[in-house]
Amino acid sequence: MLKLPPSLSRLINELSKLPGIGPKSAQRLAFYLLKKDNVEIMTLSESVKDIRKDINFCDECHNMAEQNPCSVCADSSRNHQLICVVEEPLDALALDRTGSFKGVFHVLGGVLSPIDGVGAEQLQIASLIDRVAKLNVQEIIVATNPTLEGETTAMHIAKLLKDSPVKITRIARGLPMGGDLEYADEVTLSRALEGRREF
Numbered sequence: 001m002l003k004l005p006p007s008l009s010r011l012i013n014e015l016s017k018l019p020g021i022g023p024k025s026a027q028r029l030a031f032y033l034l035k036k037d038n039v040e041i042m043t044l045s046e047s048v049k050d051i052r053k054d055i056n057f058c059d060e061c062h063n064m065a066e067q068n069p070c071s072v073c074a075d076s077s078r079n080h081q082l083i084c085v086v087e088e089p090l091d092a093l094a095l096d097r098t099g100s101f102k103g104v105f106h107v108l109g110g111v112l113s114p115i116d117g118v119g120a121e122q123l124q125i126a127s128l129i130d131r132v133a134k135l136n137v138q139e140i141i142v143a144t145n146p147t148l149e150g151e152t153t154a155m156h157i158a159k160l161l162k163d164s165p166v167k168i169t170r171i172a173r174g175l176p177m178g179g180d181l182e183y184a185d186e187v188t189l190s191r192a193l194e195g196r197r198e199f
Contacts, residue, residue, distance in 0.1 A: 008030055008034070011030045011033070012026045012030045013026075015029050015030060054066050057107075058073055060104075060131070061092075061104060061105050061106050061107055062107040062108075062109060062124045062127065063089050063105055064089045072092075072104055072105060073104055078102055078103060078104055079102050079103045080103070080104055080135055080137075081103075081135065081136060081137050081138040081139070082102070082103030082104070082138065082139050083103060083104055083105065083131065083132070083135075083137055083139070084101060084103055084106070084140075084141040084143050085105075085106045085108060085128060085140060085141065085142050085143060085144070085157060086105060086106070086143050086144070087107070087108055087109075087110060087111055087144050087153075088107065088109070088110070091107075091143065091145075092105040092107055103139075103141070106124065106127075106128050107124065108123045108125065108128075108144075108153065109122075109124050110122065110123055111123070111144060111145070111147070111149040111150050111152070111153040112149055112153045112156055113149045125157065128140075128157065129160055129161070132161060132164060132166055133164075137166050138167060139166065139167040140157070140161065140166055140167070140168050140169070141169050141170075141171060142154040142157055142158070142168065142169070142170050142171070143170075143171045146173050146191070154170060172191070172194075172195030173192070174188065174191050174195050
């Protein structure tokens with residue numbers, strides 16, 4: 001019976017551990033890499049090694065960075081009294097890409113999820129509270145995802161900060177551009193109505 005060489009099997013096994021990569025995708029990737037020349041394989045290998053060596057997390061906002069503090073926290077032109085709280089680094093990246101947010105970020109590192117064993121102590125919530133006190137923050141924008149866990153996390157943060165003078169806001173939820181009302185669910189429509197603003 002024909003078997004894959006052990007080194008190829010190991011690669012397929014490791015690739016299949018990546019999120020969104022099943023056994024078939026891992027196989028395709030492994031065979032793709034097998035066709036590449038040594039220079040390309042070494043470049044990929046070095047890049048993977050470098051992220052473990054070069055990427056750390058900012059002590060202030062907990063976003064990924066190659067320097068500490070990160071480039072956003074170190075930027076004096078940004079409004080440090082305006083903090084946008086997000087779940088993960090990719091959320092901060094997406095919001096910053098819009099160009100419309102000029103404050104700083106705070107990455108929680110996830111959301112409250114008791115069923116998965118994630119409590120407030122596993123997240124960067126305590127450091128957010130410390131930051132609010134230390135930086136004389138004027139507004140916290142909570143930008144967690146519109147999931148049950150995201151909403152629970154947002155409410156928990158609001159509850160912890162309710163006695164502080166900081167203004168706490170939540171990003172508006174609603175309909176995407178080009179979306180049809182008839183296909184939207186009730187929660188999305190409710191959020192769209194709540195997030196309405198004057199022309």
